[in-house]
Amino acid sequence: MMPGLDHRIGDVLQEHLRAQGLPGDSGVSARWVKVRFLGVPVVFPNFDARRAVLVTHDVHHLLTGYPTTWRGEAEISAFEIVTGCKRYWAAWFFNLGGFLFGLWIAPSRTFRAFARARRCTNFYGADAAAVLQKRIGEAQRELGLDRPMPAATRGDLFAFLAWAVLIVSCYLLLPLAVVATIAWAVGGAL
Numbered sequence: 001m002m003p004g005l006d007h008r009i010g011d012v013l014q015e016h017l018r019a020q021g022l023p024g025d026s027g028v029s030a031r032w033v034k035v036r037f038l039g040v041p042v043v044f045p046n047f048d049a050r051r052a053v054l055v056t057h058d059v060h061h062l063l064t065g066y067p068t069t070w071r072g073e074a075e076i077s078a079f080e081i082v083t084g085c086k087r088y089w090a091a092w093f094f095n096l097g098g099f100l101f102g103l104w105i106a107p108s109r110t111f112r113a114f115a116r117a118r119r120c121t122n123f124y125g126a127d128a129a130a131v132l133q134k135r136i137g138e139a140q141r142e143l144g145l146d147r148p149m150p151a152a153t154r155g156d157l158f159a160f161l162a163w164a165v166l167i168v169s170c171y172l173l174l175p176l177a178v179v180a181t182i183a184w185a186v187g188g189a190l
Contacts, residue, residue, distance in 0.1 A: 005137025012136060013055075013062055020068050026054040049090035055128045057091065063140055066113065074102025075113035081163065082117035083143075086124045100167050112149070114163070115156035120144035 017024055027033070030046045057076070061068060066075040077098025085091035102110030120143050123131050131139065140146040 005135065007136050009059060009062065009134050009136060009139055010132035013058060013132065016062050017058065022068065026058045028054050049088070053088045053091040056123050056131070059131055060122060063136070063143060063145055070101065071106040071109055073098045074106050074110045077102060078110045078114040079117040080122060082114055083120055083122035084124065088124055091124065096167050096170065099163070100171050103164055111152070111160050114160045115152040116149050118156055118159065119147070
């Protein structure tokens, strides 16, 4: 449920995170990240580049209404890819993976989020403290999230398919090419 449009983002985000059982600082202070992926626990260091995007990422969840489920992560990944992660390589990395996972578990929802985002912008690159002071309605207007979603176009579909091919190539085919190259190089050296 979306809070009132006149509420401050920072206040609503605190409530949202608490309701989701997430840390109040979006996980910025955590040394390690613990998630379950396909039923398997995954633990990795919470590196600085990831910390730099957590609050903005959570604000985007709040403003778009995409939940913090795996399907919601696919949606927000599509949204953030299309609106641009700017110089934040960790956002690009995780969002490209989230988009790829979304193609598998929620292709329609991922596509709808992608098409919606083509008419929006995001808060990457903005001062996070200033963003948290904004009102929900003001922020949604600024990002273009206050408008009804128009029907997806052929251009949306073409762009989505192009990104899908690029991401599948990067995450699946590129590692295979690297392994094949190493095997070829090692085989040639023997």
